[in-house]
Amino acid sequence: MILAIDMGNTNTVAGGIDEQKTYFIERITTDQSRTDTEYAISFKNILExxxxxxxxxEGAIxxxxxxxxxxxxxNAVEKVVGIRPFLVGAGMKTGLNILMDNPKAVGSDQIVDAVAASHEHPLPLIVIDMGTATTLCTVDKKGNYIGGVILPGLKVSLDSLSGKTAQLPYISLEVPDRIIGKNTIDCMRAGIIYGTVDMIDGILDRMEAELGESPTIISTGGLARFITxxxxxxxxxxxxxLLKGLLILYRKNAPQALSFA
Structure with a gap:
């Protein structure tokens, strides 16, 4: 089993995975003020x-x-398991041909998503990852990573709406029963949730037209299970x-990969 970690802007996902199964998936808050010892305690607690x-x-990435x-x-992972993780970055073998203006600037999470999806699903494909930002990345029928879309995440949009208006409250995210809300909270929920749904559908329509064929579409991320x-x-x-993609990258690079810290 390897320890696969995906650090996002809001949450850090840690999972234990091998070719047979995913043993656990846990989320902790991403906090730049925390020390490596504090994160080490979190990882130790997750394992226990x-x-x-x-x-x-056996390894970590x-x-x-x-x-x-x-x-x-x-450093935190090394303190807990005694192994220095690989860091996904430039020079790591991915199996993807990245056709971008600056391949090094592509988010590592998008590359990992694309690697995993390409391994399990027919091409071409689009991966929707709903986190702090919502991203849609595209792999063409030849296995080339050809780009995608980045837009504000659902909670970012909702927090902006509440924070920039005097009379709109901060609310929990729940799918409303109807699109026409009868109170402020239901109106906000309908707007943010169905607005996101229709935005994703609209972007997928445009991507499909640009590809010239129907892609396989995969979603991931904490909010995707409610929206997609x-x-x-x-x-x-x-x-x-993401954990599956990290396992694939670990196996591709374990014999010779270097940490890109």
């Missing part, structure tokens, strides 16, 4: 909570979109997609 011994971890915290997480079932496109939800 899932009855996983540190000695059963980190994907990070928060560069200032990358070394902190690498409401879309009119057929979308396969996979909560462990």
């Amino acid at each position: 909570m899932n009855q996983i011994s540190a000695s059963s971890i 980190l994907s990070s979109v928060v560069p200032p915290l990358s070394n902190t997480i690498l 079932p409401l879309c009119r496109h057929k979308i396969h939800y996979d909560d462990a997609l």
Whole structure:
């Protein structure tokens, strides 16, 4: 089993995974003020909570979109399991041809998503990852990573709406029973949820037209399980997609990979 970690802007996902199964998936808050010792305690608690011994971890790999915290997480994992994780970055073997203006600037989470989806699903494909930002990345029928879309995440949009208006409250995210709300909270929920749903459907329509064929569509991320079932496109939800991608990258690079800290 390897320890696969995906550090996002809001949450850091840690999972234990091998080719047979995903043993656990846990989320902790991404906080730049925390030390490596504090993160080490979190990782130690996660392993203990899932009855996983540190000695059963054969390796570790980190994907990070928060560069200032990358070394902190690498040090934390090393303290707990005695292994320095690989860091997804430039020079790592991915199996993808990245056709972007600046391939090094592509978010590591998007590359990991694309690697995992390409391994499990027919091409071409689009991966929707709903986190702090919502991203849609595209792999063409030849296996090339050709780009995508980045837009504000659902909670970012909702927090902005509440924070910039005097009379709109901060609310929990729940799917309303109807689109026409009868009170302020239901109006906000309908707007933010169905607005996001229709935005994703609209972008998928445009992407499909640009590709010239129907792609396989996969979604992941904490919010995707609530949103993508409401879309009119057929979308396969996979909560462990990033962890699967990290396992694939670990196996591709384990004999010779270097940490890119």
